[in-house]
Amino acid sequence: MRELQREIGLWQDKVFPDVSLEGLTMHLREEVEEMEEAAFAAYDSLMSHSDPLVLEVHEHFRHELADVAIMLLGIANHFDVDLQRCVEDKMKINYARKWVTDVDGVIRHSESKKLEGRL
Numbered sequence: 742m743r744e745l746q747r748e749i750g751l752w753q754d755k756v757f758p759d760v761s762l763e764g765l766t767m768h769l770r771e772e773v774e775e776m777e778e779a780a781f782a783a784y785d786s787l788m789s790h791s792d793p794l795v796l797e798v799h800e801h802f803r804h805e806l807a808d809v810a811i812m813l814l815g816i817a818n819h820f821d822v823d824l825q826r827c828v829e830d831k832m833k834i835n836y837a838r839k840w841v842t843d844v845d846g847v848i849r850h851s852e853s854k855k856l857e858g859r860l
């Protein structure tokens with residue numbers, strides 16, 4: 742992941758040299774929305790079994806997943822933060838947490854403030 746982040750950072754510096762933090766975070770939000778839409782379309786397509794567009798829909802989902810990852814790695818690079826290290830450090834915390842499902846089906850760690858009154 743470090744090498745990929747470095748590559749994306751070099752590309753980003755060349756193609757979007759003056760990008761702002763606001764521009765980056767807004768773009769990430771848009772890409773997350775596109776990925777969410779593509780994920781539901783891919784799920785629906787897979788469940789239909791006979792959908793002739795299933796491969797195309799899945800490929801679109803893969804591209805949208807990649808867009809989210811590219812934006813995330815780009816933001817990490819913008820701050821000169823090693824995203825792989827961030828994920829490794831945070832997973833150590835996540836492994837030690839207890840996880841519960843709230844009434845909306847969202848899985849949260851048991852100390853989450855968002856969970857209060859939602860079980």
Ligand SMILES: [Mg+2]
Binds near residue numbers: 775776804805808
């Ligand atoms: Mg996209």
